[in-house]
Amino acid sequence: MENRKRFRKTMFKLLHKDKTSKARLGLLTTAHGKVCTPCFMPVGTQATIKTLSADEIKSCNAEMLMANAYHLYLRPGEEVLKKAKGIHKFMSWDGPIMTDSGGYQIFSLAALRKVKKGGVEFNSHIDGSKHFMTPEKIIEFQNILGSDIMMPLDECLHYPVSRNNVEESLKITFDWAKRSKKAFRKQKAENRRQKLFGIIQGSTYLDLRKVAAAEIVGLDFDGYAIGGVAVGEPSELIHEVTEYTADLLPEKKVRYLMGVGTPLDMLDAIAEGIDLFDCVVPTRNGRNGQAFTWNGELQLRNAPFKKDFDPIDKKCDCYACKNHTRAYIRHLFNTEEILGLRLVSLHNVYFYVKLIEVSRRAISENRFEEFKEEFRSRYKK
Amino acid sequence: MENRKRFRKTMFKLLHKDKTSKARLGLLTTAHGKVCTPCFMPVGTQATIKTLSADEIKSCNAEMLMANAYHLYLRPGEEVLKKAKGIHKFMSWDGPIMTDSGGYQIFSLAALRKVKKGGVEFNSHIDGSKHFMTPEKIIEFQNILGSDIMMPLDECLHYPVSRNNVEESLKITFDWAKRSKKAFRKQKAENRRQKLFGIIQGSTYLDLRKVAAAEIVGLDFDGYAIGGVAVGEPSELIHEVTEYTADLLPEKKVRYLMGVGTPLDMLDAIAEGIDLFDCVVPTRNGRNGQAFTWNGELQLRNAPFKKDFDPIDKKCDCYACKNHTRAYIRHLFNTEEILGLRLVSLHNVYFYVKLIEVSRRAISENRFEEFKEEFRSRYKK
Numbered sequence: 001m002e003n004r005k006r007f008r009k010t011m012f013k014l015l016h017k018d019k020t021s022k023a024r025l026g027l028l029t030t031a032h033g034k035v036c037t038p039c040f041m042p043v044g045t046q047a048t049i050k051t052l053s054a055d056e057i058k059s060c061n062a063e064m065l066m067a068n069a070y071h072l073y074l075r076p077g078e079e080v081l082k083k084a085k086g087i088h089k090f091m092s093w094d095g096p097i098m099t100d101s102g103g104y105q106i107f108s109l110a111a112l113r114k115v116k117k118g119g120v121e122f123n124s125h126i127d128g129s130k131h132f133m134t135p136e137k138i139i140e141f142q143n144i145l146g147s148d149i150m151m152p153l154d155e156c157l158h159y160p161v162s163r164n165n166v167e168e169s170l171k172i173t174f175d176w177a178k179r180s181k182k183a184f185r186k187q188k189a190e191n192r193r194q195k196l197f198g199i200i201q202g203s204t205y206l207d208l209r210k211v212a213a214a215e216i217v218g219l220d221f222d223g224y225a226i227g228g229v230a231v232g233e234p235s236e237l238i239h240e241v242t243e244y245t246a247d248l249l250p251e252k253k254v255r256y257l258m259g260v261g262t263p264l265d266m267l268d269a270i271a272e273g274i275d276l277f278d279c280v281v282p283t284r285n286g287r288n289g290q291a292f293t294w295n296g297e298l299q300l301r302n303a304p305f306k307k308d309f310d311p312i313d314k315k316c317d318c319y320a321c322k323n324h325t326r327a328y329i330r331h332l333f334n335t336e337e338i339l340g341l342r343l344v345s346l347h348n349v350y351f352y353v354k355l356i357e358v359s360r361r362a363i364s365e366n367r368f369e370e371f372k373e374e375f376r377s378r379y380k381k
Numbered sequence: 382m383e384n385r386k387r388f389r390k391t392m393f394k395l396l397h398k399d400k401t402s403k404a405r406l407g408l409l410t411t412a413h414g415k416v417c418t419p420c421f422m423p424v425g426t427q428a429t430i431k432t433l434s435a436d437e438i439k440s441c442n443a444e445m446l447m448a449n450a451y452h453l454y455l456r457p458g459e460e461v462l463k464k465a466k467g468i469h470k471f472m473s474w475d476g477p478i479m480t481d482s483g484g485y486q487i488f489s490l491a492a493l494r495k496v497k498k499g500g501v502e503f504n505s506h507i508d509g510s511k512h513f514m515t516p517e518k519i520i521e522f523q524n525i526l527g528s529d530i531m532m533p534l535d536e537c538l539h540y541p542v543s544r545n546n547v548e549e550s551l552k553i554t555f556d557w558a559k560r561s562k563k564a565f566r567k568q569k570a571e572n573r574r575q576k577l578f579g580i581i582q583g584s585t586y587l588d589l590r591k592v593a594a595a596e597i598v599g600l601d602f603d604g605y606a607i608g609g610v611a612v613g614e615p616s617e618l619i620h621e622v623t624e625y626t627a628d629l630l631p632e633k634k635v636r637y638l639m640g641v642g643t644p645l646d647m648l649d650a651i652a653e654g655i656d657l658f659d660c661v662v663p664t665r666n667g668r669n670g671q672a673f674t675w676n677g678e679l680q681l682r683n684a685p686f687k688k689d690f691d692p693i694d695k696k697c698d699c700y701a702c703k704n705h706t707r708a709y710i711r712h713l714f715n716t717e718e719i720l721g722l723r724l725v726s727l728h729n730v731y732f733y734v735k736l737i738e739v740s741r742r743a744i745s746e747n748r749f750e751e752f753k754e755e756f757r758s759r760y761k762k
Contacts, residue, residue, distance in 0.1 A: 047712070051719040054704065076687065076712045083688050084708060092704045306457065307464050323435065323473045327465060331428070331457040338432040338719055 011195055011222050012254040020369035022273035025360055028254055030096040030148035031193035032088065037254060037275035040356045041066040041098060042349050047091040050283045051345045054093050059319060060350040065093060066278040069142050070102020074124050078144060086146030099147035101138045104156040115172060135176040139183040147194065151225065152180030154199045159232040166203045173201050174215050181219050195222035197256060203228055204237050206244050213248035223254035230260045238265065243272040263292055263355055264379065267372045270359055282348030287341045289333045292351045296380030300344060305330040318350035392576055392603050393635040401750035403654035406741055409635055411477040411529035412574035418635060418656035421737045422447040422479060423730050428472040431664045432726045435474050440700060441731040446474060447659040450523050451483020455505050459525060467527030480528035482519045485537040496553060516557040520564040532606060533561030535580045540613040547584045554582050555596050562600050576603035578637060584609055585618050587625050594629035604635040611641045619646065624653040644673055644736055645760065648753045651740055663729030668722045670714045673732045677761030681725060686711040699731035
């Protein structure tokens with residue numbers, strides 16, 4: 001028990017604080033390796049980063065992936081993942097994996113959901129089958145997944161939402177957090193190297209965020225996630241809530257901003273003290289032909305790229321930029337060829353990881369604020 | 382002029398003839414490298430082997446690719462390919478590329494086509510735009526593409542078709558072949574290393590095949606293609622026509638059987654004296670979850686693979702088999718994830734190339750017939 005506590009306490013090491021912003025450098029230790037923070041996690045909802053292979057993800061220098069317990073619970077399901085000996089073996093990724101509980105997905109995808117005291121009843125978004133998910137059950141399932149970092153079941157509300165609804169919802173999320181922590185403690189010994197984060201909700205009500213943070217931090221999790229942001233509110237509000245909530249979190253624990261975001265949103269959040277990011281934007285937008293570059297965003301389907309034989313980004317060393325032109329990629333989108341989706345997704349993930357890597361360098365040199373504003377001034381949307 | 386003739390004459394070197402069948406070993410010399418025959422060419426109709434990257438095609442040990450002039454003429458079009466300096470640079474493939482003229486596609490995809498003396502008028506299958514394709518124009522376009530081996534415009538009939546129609550059609554194909562040869566000769570000096578094949582049509586009428594072969598061979602092409610097979614006729618007829626026609630071709634020129642086929646069809650055709658193959662089956666069926674293995678065909682979407690943690694084929698060294706299980710691939714198909722299409726396509730191309738490689742070994746050891754029958758006895762459809 002003592003060993004376990006010690007291991008948990010040293011999960012995150014704060015290495016350096018930028019002198020020009022609240023940005024931080026850290027080192028996260030997981031059962032599948034160490035991760036430098038700030039860190040961007042590509043999203044592999046269904047145990048695959050959409051269109052990309054594990055080798056390609058590695059070529060992007062991504063260190064940690066994100067997967068989704070709700071989706072994997074429905075397909076392929078507990079039995080298959082148990083027999084596969086967990087998500088790492090199932091998807092052939094030997095680096096760290098974080099799994100979201102899927103609270104957000106239950107509340108955004110599933111039909112006929114009903115929050116009861118014990119958990120949440122919902123109909124699968126795939127086949128309508130009825131399920132009852134409890135905080136204990138999703139911890140148990142993430143235990144089967146063997147993810148390095150797991151998230152508790154929570155209720156994630158959309159924006160806007162009334163103060164009353166948020167207050168009621170926070171009670172449920174807090175109750176579920178306590179039960180998750182308890183279930184987590186009961187985990188089998190062999191999986192004790194898994195970590196559990198707490199999630200701070202509270203919508204855009206700062207005083208409710210404060211209450212939620214105090215309650216969740218009081219339960220002493222391995223790290224803290226800020227949830228319920230980027231759910232429809234304007235960018236200014238995302239950052240007001242993020243900065244306010246980050247300030248409420250213990251300095252020596254890792255901080256994860258769920259589901260954010262665009263390159264500029266990530267840089268702002270780093271300056272607000274955030275360490276971990278996950279977002280579907282690089283792959284989702286990549287599949288639509290939108291590429292992120294050091295000079296801004298490009299829609300590669302557009303006509304001007306028809307005879308443009310430059311790479312997506314001349315400064316980029318990814319496979320797509322080293323081997324292919326904008327004209328070829330536009331042709332692939334124009335002819336609905338899958339290689340097009342792959343090349344832009346690959347480039348975007350590479351770019352996101354690189355952007356965070358360069359951010360870490362700027363933090364280590366105490367010039368993050370300057371770097372961020374320089375990037376912003378060049379970046380055309 | 383003398384140099385050019387010499388180069389053309391040495392394009393194909395017949396190295397060995399199997400003592401148990403009509404199978405042959407050869408070496409094909411192209412402007413982008415040498416190719417051992419028999420050889421299977423993966424099909425990249427639109428300058429991309431569907432779902433796969435050039436690196437992956439190389440990892441499959443594929444030596445020569447197939448692309449389609451008709452498709453590339455429509456999209457991205459002449460101007461883009463001219464500016465790209467040809468198809469090799471456009472798609473980033475530095476090995477040999479053969480281009481089909483697209484005769485088959487004009488006759489199977491395009492609407493309102495009308496064969497006139499000069500060529501064929503058709504409406505694009507993409508946007509309905511009107512085009513007039515002539516033998517000269519498609520040679521000129523393949524000159525722009527810079528493909529290593531080009532095919533002349535021909536008329537490819539479906540099965541069944543009346544003798545009268547075949548006779549009429551052969552006149553057109555022969556006329557177009559003559560004009561193609563003439564246009565090819567007029568090519569600019571810098572592209573003289575391109576090669577032009579003649580195509581033997583004639584449907585299933587053996588005596589018409591004989592006439593067609595005599596006419597086309599009389600024009601002295603760099604190699605000969607057998608067209609108009611696998612267009613709806615039963616397998617026995619494919620092989621009757623293939624063997625009969627192959628026997629009519631000069632021994633020292635390379636022989637290419639267009640659009641064939643399944644693993645068993647290819648092995649039979651090798652035994653009938655065929656050197657080159659192209660087929661969409663490995664990628665098209667791969668995208669439907671059908672995998673080819675040394676023990677036969679598997680439909681990986683099927684329920685029995687749900688908890689099957691073997692690779693697609695234990696004997697296979699492809700990326701998919703070395704890294705992933707049938708259960709994972711089934712999950713990818715079940716959740717409509719693109720990585721599934723990629724992994725099975727990759728495996729199938731690897732398998733096809735390997736099957737032909739192993740066939741070459743069997744030919745060199747004068748046991749091709751035995752190898753073929755052994756393979757057939759294990760192969761479950």
